[in-house]
Amino acid sequence: MHSFKNMLSSVWQTLFGDPIRAFGVVSLLLLISLAIAPAKNHFSEWRHYQEQYLTLIRSRGDAVTLRRHFQEGIQQIWHPELGVVDRCTTCHVGLKEASLADVSTQPFRRHPVIPHPVDQFGCVMCHRGQGAATTVEEAHRSTLAWEQPILPARYVESSCGQCHRAPLSGTPQLNLGRNLLARSGCVHCHTIKLSNGSPMQATDDPPPLSHIADKTTREWIYAWLKDPQAYAVSATMPNFKLSDDNARDISAFLIASSTPLPGDTAPVAASPSKTPTDPTAGASLYGESFCASCHAVQNAAGNVVGGEVGPELTRIGNKVKPEWLQVWLRNPRIYDPTTGMPHFRFSDQQITVLTGFLQNKTDSDLLANVHLDPATPEQIAHGKTLVTEYGCASCHEIPGIKKPENFAPELTRIGSKPITQLIFLPGMPHTLPDYISAKIRQPRSFGSALKMPQFSLAPAQVDALTTALLSLTDRSQTLPVAWTVPATPPSTYQPAGKAGQLMADLACFTCHTINGRGGEMAPDLTWEGSSVQRQWLKDFLKNPNTLRPALIRRMPRFNLSDNDITELTDYIMTVYQTPAFDRDAMPASGYPPAQVEKGKELFYSKYACQSCHIVDTKNDKGYIGPTLTQVGARLNAAWIYYWLKDPQALRPGTIEPNRNMSDEDARALTAFLMMQRTSSRQEAKK
Amino acid sequence: MRTRAILIALLGLMLCGCSHKRTALLVGNYGTTLVESSGGKQIGAVGTTLSQPVVVQVNDDQGTAVVGAPVVFSGPAGVSFDPVIGTTDSSGQLSTSVMLGGMAGRYQLTASTLTKAQKRVDLKLEEIALGYQQQVGFQLDEKYCARCHNPESSPERVSNYDNLEVKPHAFTEGDTLNKISDADLTSIISHGGPALNKSALMPPYGYTLNKTEIQALIGYIRLISDPPYQSSGIVYVQK
Numbered sequence: 039m040h041s042f043k044n045m046l047s048s049v050w051q052t053l054f055g056d057p058i059r060a061f062g063v064v065s066l067l068l069l070i071s072l073a074i075a076p077a078k079n080h081f082s083e084w085r086h087y088q089e090q091y092l093t094l095i096r097s098r099g100d101a102v103t104l105r106r107h108f109q110e111g112i113q114q115i116w117h118p119e120l121g122v123v124d125r126c127t128t129c130h131v132g133l134k135e136a137s138l139a140d141v142s143t144q145p146f147r148r149h150p151v152i153p154h155p156v157d158q159f160g161c162v163m164c165h166r167g168q169g170a171a172t173t174v175e176e177a178h179r180s181t182l183a184w185e186q187p188i189l190p191a192r193y194v195e196s197s198c199g200q201c202h203r204a205p206l207s208g209t210p211q212l213n214l215g216r217n218l219l220a221r222s223g224c225v226h227c228h229t230i231k232l233s234n235g236s237p238m239q240a241t242d243d244p245p246p247l248s249h250i251a252d253k254t255t256r257e258w259i260y261a262w263l264k265d266p267q268a269y270a271v272s273a274t275m276p277n278f279k280l281s282d283d284n285a286r287d288i289s290a291f292l293i294a295s296s297t298p299l300p301g302d303t304a305p306v307a308a309s310p311s312k313t314p315t316d317p318t319a320g321a322s323l324y325g326e327s328f329c330a331s332c333h334a335v336q337n338a339a340g341n342v343v344g345g346e347v348g349p350e351l352t353r354i355g356n357k358v359k360p361e362w363l364q365v366w367l368r369n370p371r372i373y374d375p376t377t378g379m380p381h382f383r384f385s386d387q388q389i390t391v392l393t394g395f396l397q398n399k400t401d402s403d404l405l406a407n408v409h410l411d412p413a414t415p416e417q418i419a420h421g422k423t424l425v426t427e428y429g430c431a432s433c434h435e436i437p438g439i440k441k442p443e444n445f446a447p448e449l450t451r452i453g454s455k456p457i458t459q460l461i462f463l464p465g466m467p468h469t470l471p472d473y474i475s476a477k478i479r480q481p482r483s484f485g486s487a488l489k490m491p492q493f494s495l496a497p498a499q500v501d502a503l504t505t506a507l508l509s510l511t512d513r514s515q516t517l518p519v520a521w522t523v524p525a526t527p528p529s530t531y532q533p534a535g536k537a538g539q540l541m542a543d544l545a546c547f548t549c550h551t552i553n554g555r556g557g558e559m560a561p562d563l564t565w566e567g568s569s570v571q572r573q574w575l576k577d578f579l580k581n582p583n584t585l586r587p588a589l590i591r592r593m594p595r596f597n598l599s600d601n602d603i604t605e606l607t608d609y610i611m612t613v614y615q616t617p618a619f620d621r622d623a624m625p626a627s628g629y630p631p632a633q634v635e636k637g638k639e640l641f642y643s644k645y646a647c648q649s650c651h652i653v654d655t656k657n658d659k660g661y662i663g664p665t666l667t668q669v670g671a672r673l674n675a676a677w678i679y680y681w682l683k684d685p686q687a688l689r690p691g692t693i694e695p696n697r698n699m700s701d702e703d704a705r706a707l708t709a710f711l712m713m714q715r716t717s718s719r720q721e722a723k724k
Numbered sequence: 725m726r727t728r729a730i731l732i733a734l735l736g737l738m739l740c741g742c743s744h745k746r747t748a749l750l751v752g753n754y755g756t757t758l759v760e761s762s763g764g765k766q767i768g769a770v771g772t773t774l775s776q777p778v779v780v781q782v783n784d785d786q787g788t789a790v791v792g793a794p795v796v797f798s799g800p801a802g803v804s805f806d807p808v809i810g811t812t813d814s815s816g817q818l819s820t821s822v823m824l825g826g827m828a829g830r831y832q833l834t835a836s837t838l839t840k841a842q843k844r845v846d847l848k849l850e851e852i853a854l855g856y857q858q859q860v861g862f863q864l865d866e867k868y869c870a871r872c873h874n875p876e877s878s879p880e881r882v883s884n885y886d887n888l889e890v891k892p893h894a895f896t897e898g899d900t901l902n903k904i905s906d907a908d909l910t911s912i913i914s915h916g917g918p919a920l921n922k923s924a925l926m927p928p929y930g931y932t933l934n935k936t937e938i939q940a941l942i943g944y945i946r947l948i949s950d951p952p953y954q955s956s957g958i959v960y961v962q963k
Binding site: 139142150151153190191192193208210211241343491498501620643644645646649650660686695696697 | 822
């Protein structure tokens with residue numbers, strides 16, 4: 039102890055023994071402490087990367103150019119209106135250098151081409167992470183003070199969705215995800231408020247259950263509730279994982295609460311025994327009516343073939359009662375006034391044939407093990423409780439049950455949900471994307487008492503939904519208007535008068551778009567009146583013959599009366615006219631033979647139209663565009679002319695390329711095409 | 725990088741046969757060759773899981789499938805496999821789902837197995853990841869080009885390839901397309917086949933697609949070409 043004291047005093051003597059010595063030592067200490075900050079700066083992580091970059095470019099051919107572009111020190115991109123400070127370019131120095139495309143070591147790789155200028159837009163707007171940080175750990179990963187790590191590349195499209203409300207061609211995953219949010223029933227239970235304050239609307243149409251007892255049996259409801267996908271693999275109804283007793287009680291309640299269908303529900307008079315029909319008549323009527331354009335059937339190989347607009351019909355015979363099916367086929371709007379199914383105007387004979395055909399689509403295993411005793415009042419009461427608890431009325435119209443409000447958590451800002459508010463499963467990465475995707479994949483793994491049902495989604499669909507949900511951030515809600523790219527508001531176009539009623543009855547909007555409203559399966563009819571000739575339209579509505587032989591989905595025949603056809607034709611020819619040109623600007627006939635001949639030459643040589651269109655059925659083979667053998671009797675001459683000049687101006691998004699045609703060429707081609715009036719059948723007769 | 729380290733470690737352990745936990749793999753059978761059953765040459769967006777799994781089969785020297793042979797998958801940074809390691813099933817195959825990395829480009833994946841002599845046998849597979857630009861190009865291809873340039877038909881889109889007198893080149897045909905420069909490809913797309921003395925059946929798209937779209941299309945064509953396209957890059961004058 040004593041020696042230690044001695045030592046201390048001798049050290050003190052050496053350092054501060056006399057004033058000069060003390061002054062020297064204190065100055066030295068001061069100098070060292072002053073040097074700490076510059077040293078820390080000198081040995082910082084970002085400086086290390088910048089030096090590495092300089093070494094990298096030194097050996098390259100364009101070293102001088104790259105050196106000139108390089109700026110030393112901390113770089114920053116600042117968006118004060120968004121509160122974004124982005125210093126990523128301090129280390130990611132080569133983002134803009136096209137010649138660094140072959141450099142695969144990060145952080146020096148060139149950024150792939152995107153529509154935004156990287157040096158102005160910054161990185162964190164798309165990739166998230168902490169932009170103000172200047173170390174890798176803080177910028178890329180979540181720290182105690184910062185929750186948002188870099189977004190995994192698979193979800194990066196979600197960032198586009200914060201500003202872009204409309205679908206973009208470069209973000210297929212986001213588009214699909216948004217589509218699925220509206221289509222899979224998510225928004226029936228979860229509210230998603232769009233930035234303009236209106237809630238996202240569901241695009242699916244779950245059937246009303248008010249008259250369910252007329253349509254199907256309790257046994258089928260039971261089997262369906264237990265496992266919807268066992269009935270139809272493509273069914274969108276999720277699996278609620280109900281116990282046998284719960285499924286029994288819900289089916290009991292639904293049958294008990296069902297009311298008989300009002301209106302004309304008498305079954306058809308014609309009996310099939312009186313007129314023995316061809317056994318293949320049902321299949322051919324199903325084919326001729328193009329039922330497969332909307333309805334799918336699972337084939338022997340297990341593939342679901344057909345459209346997705348209506349429900350799958352593989353086991354329809356197990357589901358619906360024959361009497362109901364007849365009423366439905368006669369006029370679907372009696373049972374469901376808002377259905378997308380057209381009113382086909384089948385004859386009683388046809389209804390009998392089609393009912394017989396559909397009733398044979400059964401699977402003997404489906405209901406083989408379902409035996410239900412008659413329902414007791416307790417079961418029915420319990421069923422009602424369950425229907426309320428599970429929120430069935432969020433999607434379906436059920437008598438005696440009100441549609442619940444705010445049934446499930448609102449998802450308007452789910453993409454910014456703090457991680458501290460989430461409960462993760464053991465072994466799960468603690469990130470928001472992992473949480474959302476696990477919730478969608480297996481909701482009940484978070485607790486067997488949870489209500490959210492099990493959806494049958496493919497992995498790509500789960501990723502798409504996660505992407506769409508991650509785009510619903512605080513920023514997407516609070517973005518300055520100048521930054522947003524708004525979506526076109528959904529159209530509520532409704533045609534007027536008797537024709538309007540007819541078009542609703544025929545469900546034209548299920549397939550055709552008019553004035554922004556409707557489906558995408560069939561051509562846009564907004565300017566149809568300028569496009570076609572009256573007589574052709576009348577003939578087409580009477581018997582729709584195909585224009586595109588390669589298409590599987592086609593317009594069905596609705597068996598319209600002459601009055602209805604005239605009504606529709608008049609309306610289309612009067613109302614659906616484009617203001618872009620005068621429909622009588624070109625004559626229908628009387629073109630000089632020389633001009634027609636020149637048009638023919640242009641058609642086959644200069645413009646090689648035959649690669650996509652058929653004019654001469656013997657030699658031409660192209661079948662991308664419509665067959666033009668009778669185009670002179672189908673289209674209006676002015677339409678052909680203006681179409682040739684600029685197809686996209688008349689129908690945005692059409693795939694026929696704009697050929698930048700001269701007026702003279704367009705006129706000659708119009709002349710040639712207007713001469714094509716004979717059908718192939720007439721030609722063969724000659 | 726961490727996953728790669730784990731992979732190397734696992735493979736090392738297998739090679740030494742000194743792991744107690746992994747002995748189950750070593751007890752299994754051994755083959756001599758590894759062949760691809762399916763799943764190679766797929767195209768997916770960056771960071772996404774490929775739509776089809778990668779399936780490889782282990783064969784012995786007679787060419788018959790080996791059951792219970794160990795297989796390890798590995799790939800460049802960012803690629804992940806599920807599962808990374810396993811033994812072949814009753815048909816001698818092992819299937820894994822592959823998630824691509826965050827960078828656009830070609831990803832070379834390796835499946836490895838061990839022979840009886842503890843020698844490592846590798847099988848190389850290639851997958852393609854589309855970045856933003858190539859993704860846009862892919863969509864344009866689907867909309868405008870594939871109807872003629874892709875001989876395969878699908879229920880949604882019947883191919884017009886057979887109807888054309890002069891057959892268009894498939895976009896994967898690297899032997900032909902790699903020889904055409906970006907500038908020439910741009911000309912053909914913008915001005916049609918006759919721009920380079922090719923068939924008029926190829927119409928001009930310069931008034932339908934904008935410059936960015938044409939660039940995106942070329943970016944996509946270059947990425948999917950087989951054999952791979954080697955960019956000539958910037959040529960510098962020698963001193």
